[in-house]
Each structure stands twice: as structure tokens, then as C-alpha cells.
Amino acid sequence: MKVRIRQSYKQKKAAPAAAAPGGAVHKLPFLLTGGGTGGHVIPAIAVARELRRRGHQPFFVGTKEGMESKLVPRESFPIEYVEIGGLKRVGWKQTLRTLLQFPLAVWKAARIVKKHQPAAVFSMGGYVAGPATVAAWLLRCPIVLMEPNAMPGMANRHAGRLASRALLSFDEAKPYFAERKVEMTGLPVRSEFFDISPKAPGHELTVLVTGGSRGSRRLNEAGKASWALFLKEQVHVRWIHQSGSQDYDEMSAAFSASGAAGEVVPFVDNMPRAFSQCDLVVCRSGAGAVAELAAAGKPSILVPFPYAADQHQLKNAEAMSKAGAARLILDRELTGEELFHTIRDLARQPGQLQEMGAAARKFAAPAAAKRTVEILEEEAARALGWKAS
Numbered sequence: 001m002k003v004r005i006r007q008s009y010k011q012k013k014a015a016p017a018a019a020a021p022g023g024a025v026h027k028l029p030f031l032l033t034g035g036g037t038g039g040h041v042i043p044a045i046a047v048a049r050e051l052r053r054r055g056h057q058p059f060f061v062g063t064k065e066g067m068e069s070k071l072v073p074r075e076s077f078p079i080e081y082v083e084i085g086g087l088k089r090v091g092w093k094q095t096l097r098t099l100l101q102f103p104l105a106v107w108k109a110a111r112i113v114k115k116h117q118p119a120a121v122f123s124m125g126g127y128v129a130g131p132a133t134v135a136a137w138l139l140r141c142p143i144v145l146m147e148p149n150a151m152p153g154m155a156n157r158h159a160g161r162l163a164s165r166a167l168l169s170f171d172e173a174k175p176y177f178a179e180r181k182v183e184m185t186g187l188p189v190r191s192e193f194f195d196i197s198p199k200a201p202g203h204e205l206t207v208l209v210t211g212g213s214r215g216s217r218r219l220n221e222a223g224k225a226s227w228a229l230f231l232k233e234q235v236h237v238r239w240i241h242q243s244g245s246q247d248y249d250e251m252s253a254a255f256s257a258s259g260a261a262g263e264v265v266p267f268v269d270n271m272p273r274a275f276s277q278c279d280l281v282v283c284r285s286g287a288g289a290v291a292e293l294a295a296a297g298k299p300s301i302l303v304p305f306p307y308a309a310d311q312h313q314l315k316n317a318e319a320m321s322k323a324g325a326a327r328l329i330l331d332r333e334l335t336g337e338e339l340f341h342t343i344r345d346l347a348r349q350p351g352q353l354q355e356m357g358a359a360a361r362k363f364a365a366p367a368a369a370k371r372t373v374e375i376l377e378e379e380a381a382r383a384l385g386w387k388a389s
Contacts, residue, residue, distance in 0.1 A: 028118075028377075030119060031060075031118040032122045032124075034126045034128065034146075040124040040125060041062075043148065043189075043287075044068075046190070046369045047122055047376075049369070050188075051373055054373060060077055060080070061109060062081060063083065082128065109131040121133065123143060125159070126153070129145075142379040144164060144165045145159050145165070145167065146185070149173065150169075150319045151314075153309055169290075171319075185372055187365065190292075196275055199279055204237060206279050207279065210274075217247065218303065218334055222334045222339045224251060224254050224255075224336070225335065226336040227239075230343075235340075240277065248264070278298070279299075279353060280346060281299070282343075284303060284304065284313060285313040285326075290316050290320060294325075297358065298360060299326065301329060301342055301343070304328075325357075
């Protein structure tokens, strides 16, 4: 079956696309995959935008349950679906279901690959990436994966053996991939974050607390417990606290009663603007959040989500802390008092905040999407037998 699939695709792969003078690749289809969470999908969309800007035809493979089913259509990119579940931190029933789904999901993904004949595949990892990358490998379609975390996820660790290139954000991830495949590109981030100028210290510290779009109960409880401490010690802090919709009513009422300055909102519609207004960010340490902090050059207090797969949030936070870009507080150690002491100490050292922001900026990768597309074009040209210009 493996030989038959490869031969069938190879015969069809007389690409209808054209090569410009000098061998540059033009108007080729590219498959993008990786999903389940916004952290997988949003960077892939940034790459898809750059592909489209350069005249290519990007399309996605995902699941109907993942965030890609909502975010990708909003950007007017085509998407096709396979059925596959996760394997990390699930019960034996879900594990068995996923293992039984996998061969069919690979078969469906192979049909999608043969239908669209992508010049290359871009994978962000996540459980949905497994079938698409295996299908692409079987059909001899080059695979470029991006690993945004310091600790690679299971899908990318396995896909690394099949991929032509591995694009990383942290040096800590290098040992998991063949050295010849690795390039440090960073994670694509919206351009608005790079446009944020350093904020001059003022008479009060503006702190943005965000546990992601759904909020974080731990960050909410610690924030709420700290408000009275700041008022008692007369440490001037203005809060922008994204609580998530579930805790919003309780948090909003408690904030109003506390007398603290600022606002509690269920969701921050314009995160780049919120970043521009704050001196310090308190958040989880997923790859997307860390990349945005780097792009904006914002100092942070990172509280890794303790149940993240392979402890990748902890590894991300450790890398940022080691570089002097962030303070690290473990989830189990985050209390109102701990948050108060950490912020108070930083408020007394505005120079320290500026140094942390500068250290964060060193992780920024403003050309990540552009370089990723260049690599996809290089791999496509190599697979199609074209010479790079």
C-alpha cells in the first residue's frame, strides 16, 4: 500500500504551477496543519497570509472540534477535515479511539494530499498534524514543521524524523531534531506587537493580567487576593485584568468593592493595545504568549499551566526567566501575597523592568512568517526539481 500510494502521487505530481525566470516558485498549493488550540492555529494563519500575499494557494487540514474550524474560515482560507483525537492526558477509552481513528485519518489525509497536490506541507504540531504529516511523507511531499516551545510536543518529536526542516524558537528544543534540519526562525506574531514602543515609567504601575481568552481561575484568585495588599501598602497599581467570561461577574463585583484602580474585563478585544498600555504582564507561558511578550518587549511574571503537555509551558518560562526576561512563579505557589511581593519588588526597580523588557525583545522574530514561507518555497522547488533563484 505504501509503494502504491507513493507511485500514484509521484505520477500526478507533474505540477500545474509555473516557475518564473531564474527558478522562483509561483502560485503553488501549500497544505498547513496543526491544531486544537489557538497556539497552533494563529501562527499557521500568519504563515498562510504570507503565502497568499506571495501569490500561493494555502489550504488547511484540521478537525471540526479544534480552533482551526472557527479561525481558519474567518480568514477565507479553504479547510478540509479529518477525524482524530488526542493522546496526551486522556483516558484509555480516548486513547483507544484515537489509535483506531488514526489509519482512517491518514487515508483521508492522503486523499486530500492527492487531490490538491501541495508543493509542501507546513505543520505546527498538535494531534491533528499526525495524519497529515504521515500522509505527506507517504506521498513524498516535503514537510516543514515549526516547534514553538522549548519542549517539543509529541507530534513534532515524531514528525521530526519525517520532516525536511524543523523551525524552532528556543535553543532548548534543538537536541530533539537533527542538526542539519534546524533553523531558528521564531514564531510568527501579529505585526502590531512589534510596533509597540517601550513604555516610560510613571507614578503608577499598569499591570495586565491575562489567563488567555477563557481566563485562569488561579490567576483570578491570586489577583483578587492581592488588591487589598497593594492598597494597604500604598503601592500604586492600575489593573487591566482579563478574567474570562465564567468568572467575570464575581471578579467584576469584587474589583468594584476593592477600590483598586483599573478594570476587569471578560475578554481583551485588542491585546496589542493592552500591551502598549501596561508596564508588566502576568500570564501563562504558552508559546503564543511568550512570542507576543518578546515581540512587544514586555517584562512579565510567568505562571506556567501545570497540566500542559510535556510541561512545555514550564520549559518556556524557564527559558525566559534564565534570560532575565521574566519572573517565574509556579502555579502551586501563586497566591495573592506572592503576587503582591513580586510586583511590589519590580515596581521599586523600574530599571529592572526595562532590562527585562530588553531581554524579552531578544527572543523576537519579526521576520518569522516571511522566512518560513521562503523555506517552504525552497523545499517545494527542491521537490519539484527546480533550481532556487
